[in-house]
Amino acid sequence: MGIFRQYIIRELLPSDYEAALDLWQRTPGLGLSEADSAANIDQFLSRNKGLSFVAAAGQELIGTCLCGHDGRRGFLYHLTVHPRYRRQGIGRALAERCLAQLKAAGIAKCHLFVLADNRQGMDFWDRIGFQERADICIYSCNIGL
Template sequence: MQLREVSPSDHAALHVLWMRTPGIQLRAEDAYVPFCAYLARNPGLSLLVEEEGTIVGCLLAGHDGRRGYLQHLLVDPSCRQRGIATALIEAVLARLAAQGIAKSHVFVLDAAPQALAFWRARAGWSEREDIRVFSTVECNR
């Protein structure tokens, strides 16, 4: 298992992995150009795991200067239950902490029961019931 930083050249392989993984919802922001911009704004925070040259897990991460945000955590179903997700989370949180970010959030879709179960079982993570998330997409007007 090799853990390394995500680079723009990983986009195509990651996109294929995201598309075939239940519970991952892709949006326009997951296209190549916004993906590269995200990596550039958050250098060294997004990680992946490779085995024999194949990406088997990933976690995108960034921060706003106060809080970290974890996105697209996934491990290929054939490689689960081996500690890959835990390794990714721990490595990303350590990198965020090194930048002074102590608190992080992850948004999990209701339509992703395996992801919900994973995060509910994680020590140190608690499900928030006191907030709601509102989103907007800027339109060309």
Template sequence: MHYRPMTIDDYDAAVALWQQTPGVRLRDADSREGIDRYLRRNPGLSVVAEAEGRLVGTIMGGHDGHRGFVQHLAVASSHRRLDIGTRLVRRCLEALEREGIQKTHLMLLADNETGKQFWTRLGWEPRHDIALYSFILNGSPNA
């Protein structure tokens, strides 16, 4: 398995993987332009896994200078149960820590039971003391 920073050249393969991964929802912000902007703003914090030259895993990481955020962790069904997801998370968190980030959040779809089990197994804890609110600036239902 080869792990390396994600680049915009990985976009098509990453989107194909995300579309096949239960629990990953794509939005307008996941356009090529949106992902390119994210990767440029957070260089070296998103990671891909490759097997035999094929992208089989992704995680996107970023921060606001205060807290880290991870999203789009996905592993191809053909490569699950090989510790790839755990290794992607570790590499992403190590990169965030090098940036001085000590606490990282993620958002998980409420019905993603597999995701809940995975993240809990890695030591992540659900928050019950905060609520997430969103505001859509452009009015798009898929923003």
């Protein structure tokens, strides 16, 4: 079980990248790719200013949620909370903060991706009111830069 500590939620900044990457790399079920390089995350944050957040307990980064939109739909990525701090509402608080910012930007619907073998992630999103879609399939194409 986690330990309760005071935490704050604040905007995710490029200077948080190393701590966020460390947390992402230690989170089973969270997929990382070249899209998660420091330069790409910096570009994502610049394009989606004020939409992504971290939870911090003192100097320790304990949770993240990347959030962006394309003008029509919002997208959440890399929502995770350090295992010691789970089951305290931090993940929900991060998701709610992102959704509130999307709503303020005029975005009415939000999507997210969960790896097919990440049962813990699916259970979390189910618990906080997201619905799994069975009517769409996701296709990807590497266009190489």
